[in-house]
Amino acid sequence: MPLIRVELFDYRMNEETSAKLIEKLTDALCEATHPGLRDHTWVIVEGHDPKNWGLGGKPWPVDRMPEPDSPRFLPKGRGDDVSAESF
Secondary structure (H helix, E strand, C coil): CCEEEEEEEHHHCCHHHHHHHHHHHHHHHHHHCCHHHHHHCEEEEEEECHHHCEECCEECCHHHCCCCCCHHHCCCCCCCCCCHHHC
């Protein structure tokens, strides 16, 4: 029973994103291993508040998070290519 677990900032999560992750991660696992694992593969997608995350031994800089309408806040290809050092 393969288990794939994904944890993201909660602002990146919605039903569409979750469904896409479940589908595409299952596809990738089956392509890399065996197609017969599809019906036995579990995928857990969780969103967490950034204030509960840390990086490099320090809490995530929530006070420097971009506003929801900022280009850095948007999905990949629309400003998501910014590293943690940019905040």
